Amino acid sequence: MFGAMQERQAAKLEKQKKVMDELKVQLEIWQEEYKELNKKNLHKLTVQEIEIDIINYKKYGIDDSQSIFAAKEQIKEDLSVLYAKDLETVYSHKELIRQTIENKRLKMNKRSYSLHVKEWYFYTTVHIQLELGLEGG
Known part of the structure; x- marks a missing residue:
C-alpha cells in the first residue's frame, strides 16, 4: 500500500x-x-509641449507683450488636440495644422492680422515660428 x-x-x-x-x-x-x-x-514619442514664436510683430508697431502673449495662447489652445498624440500622427497631419493656423485671424490694437507658418520643428516639443500679415494689406 x-x-x-x-x-x-x-x-x-x-x-x-x-x-x-x-x-x-x-x-x-x-x-x-x-x-x-x-x-x-x-x-513612439508623443507631443508634450507646443511653443509658438511670432517673429515680426514689431514691424506692425505691436509693443504690447500682453497682446503677443494672448495671441500665442489662442494658437496653443487651437492646437491643444496635438498633446499626447504620437509624433508620426502629428507629422502626417502637418498640412491640416498649417491650415488651422493660417486660417486664424488675430485682432490686436484694433487691427486684424493673418498668420503664416515660417518654420516648424516636430519633436516632443512642437516649435512653430509664425509671421504676422496685415489683413487686407
Whole structure:
C-alpha cells in the first residue's frame, strides 16, 4: 500500500513538474513580447509641449507683450488636440495644422492680422515660428 501511494505521489510530482516547465516557457515568451512592445513604444514619442514664436510683430508697431502673449495662447489652445498624440500622427497631419493656423485671424490694437507658418520643428516639443500679415494689406 505504501509503495502504491508513493508511486501516485511520484507521478503527481512528475506531472506538476511538467506543468511548471510549460508555464516557465510561456512566461519567458510573454516577457520577451513585453520587452519588444516596450522597445516599440519607446520609439513612439508623443507631443508634450507646443511653443509658438511670432517673429515680426514689431514691424506692425505691436509693443504690447500682453497682446503677443494672448495671441500665442489662442494658437496653443487651437492646437491643444496635438498633446499626447504620437509624433508620426502629428507629422502626417502637418498640412491640416498649417491650415488651422493660417486660417486664424488675430485682432490686436484694433487691427486684424493673418498668420503664416515660417518654420516648424516636430519633436516632443512642437516649435512653430509664425509671421504676422496685415489683413487686407
